[in-house]
Amino acid sequence: MAHSIDSTPAIEAADLRFAYPSGVEALRGVTVTIRSGEFVGVVGQNGSGKTTLVKHFNGLLKPTGGVVRLLGVDTRTKGVAELARSAGYVFQNPDHQIFCNTVREEIAFGPRNLEMPAAEIEASSRDVIELLDLQGLEERHPFRLSRGERQRLAIASLLAMRPRVLILDEPTGGQDRQQISRLLGTLRQLNAAGHTLILVTHDMELLAGCASRTLVMFQGTLLLDGTPREVFQEVEALQRTALTPPMITRWSLGAGLPGPALTVAEAVQAFDGHPSPLAQG
Amino acid sequence: MALYTFALEGRSWATRLHPMTMATVVVCATVIVFSTLHLGVMGATLAALLLFMVVGRLPARTTLAPLVLILPLCFFITLIQTVTQPEQIVASWQVLGREITFSGQGFVLGLRITLRVVLLALTLTFFFTVVHPAKFTKALCDLRMPFKYAYSFTLALRFLPLMLEELTTIKNAQQCRGYDIDRVNPLLRVFRVFPLMVPLVLIALRRAGTIALALDLRAFGARPDRTFFVEVQRGALDVGLRAAAVAAAAVVLGAVIGGWL
């Protein structure tokens, strides 16, 4: 699933430090490399630095110490608008960016800023409208869309810029199970097509169901870095962060399964006696 | 912005003043400062304000910091006066085929106007530093202002910083779509704010609607005789300060009208 397109890592952070002008240290030396094509989940309590960290990936924040490279480029050498070509950042609240009169215009805004040729904008818009299930809504006024539709519109408008890396900040707020599952399917599709995905979320169940790698942030440091299965087994460390693994994972550990189950489906398989990925620990 | 007074509570006697006392001081200072540009009068007013700041233990840094915001304005005022006044030309330059003159008298006039602006800004800053918004609301209601108007001041103080934060978030969100208003010529920026303003206005409207609901659910406006948790008292110091401020304003105004200044 996580295949490299080329050898340049998507994101490299070396001893990344960040302090706000007020002096508060939000990041205290984070070192992490994210390879092209990975699907990474970033978790942590509010104030752990998880959002501060991912904001460095597309240059929204510049390090006060250490260095961050996006596709090999030091983020301090370029502005956010320029880096937007390589990394798209979807904000948590879609209403922070929506301002056009039609869905179509909204989606074209980003590509126009990047001066993509008209034909490419056309093609790109068509692709993302289909991918994010917005067919039939092209001429609709964004204010008339439901919250879930606006959220998909926000993702579409970032994706239309064809960034190699996509960062999403809590994209599942207030959505029901079906909508979340649909979004996950889209994200998996994008990942399979080669996009590097970085998902910031509070939802451990969501994370367990899609990410191949989990970064756990705690008080400005990267506390845990591994596959969800590895991370969920670090019970003590997780306790410190007051983050709890998904219920099914805790159940599988409490019920004595050979390894942590990440999803209900895996737990069901354990009952079937299938040789399950759980046995790998 | 440390313009809120709560940090001062207990550290400065000035917070015990009645809000209307500070309001009186502001109004009188405004009258004085607009009636004359006499250096002596303005100097004395400045001295009085600084004395108040020292005796009242107002933190110098946070009280004087907002003055930095008006520095560009002061610069322009002085420049305009220097360049436009016709008397006492001190120097002249040829720029783009036109003659630009620097007037010594204009320069001094500009400085005086600057001082006026600084004094106004100072009194306002003092007001916001010393007066507790909730007490100000109560004082206004005591003067028979309907609560919903008096309260709008508190609401503004509470939500303006939030709106500014939203604006920053919106700016960042649009930057992530390749739209960087920071890179646009500052003079042209006003024409390119649409992608920032529309989300801001919508968010503000939505927020206003929710706040209105929350206010109604908290029985806002339920009865005209609402009670107040904060108390405001008027003491001897209040009477004295008000009298001093009004007297000073009356003297200056009288002197100006009478032609002595």
Next chain:
Amino acid sequence: MPILSVRDLTFHYPSASKPTLDGISFDLDRGECLAVFGSAKSTLCLSLVGAIPHLVPGRMQGEVVVEGVSTRSARLAELATKIGMVLQDPENALFNLTLAADVVFGMENLGVPREEMAARLETVLGLVGLQGLGGRMSQELSGGQKQRASVAAVLAMQPTILILDEPTRELDPLGTEEVFGLLARLKARGTTIVIVENDPDQVAPLADRMLLLREGKVAVLAPPREFYATVRDDPKIRFPQVTDLYLALQQRLGLTGPVPITLEEGIQSLGALYRQHARH
């Protein structure tokens, strides 16, 4: 007598041909906790608290009776002392500059005398776990603290019924824990609670009954175990994962017995089952 009674509640938004709420009827007993799922949840909350019909434009039919008083005939201020609502985003509910100012705001509007305000302020801050923080500026509080402050501001008016519309949506896991801890304490003291909440892990152990609204009508109203068993095929509802697991295995393994809704129950019932299976 039920503390809250909804009878044939129907509501049309202006110029809408189809009703958003269509003939809703249910009763709530004192001290009960009801969780609401499905569509039009917010509209229902607004109807319970009196915002419909007093504030929200539209056509309301039917009746909502709170402690014997109809929301239609009572004034909003009177209803505020019986039933209060906590909103999704605490930022919009804390409109004063300090925490104490927000807590006393409702009482001031109701004309409560000063000494009593001071007493209730103390009590309510203690109840939500924010004692001593009255002087703190609202914007300095954490998300969980803000939401608890919002609850305190509502409780200061002493309603016996509390409505919460997605109270943990803007909060991190720690904040969510704080809020649900508070709700458990309130329930233990006899507060009646109506809550709209998507996080099943927290809401399942708290709720006495769960209500599913479909197309504006009451589709299911039952205690949690029965509820989850009944709605197992609804793709929109999120289940506690142990419940999901149990229901997935139920038919296949012919399971009988109570549906687990908490981790402990899941380990008890399904853990033993797993060990049986593992031996084969």
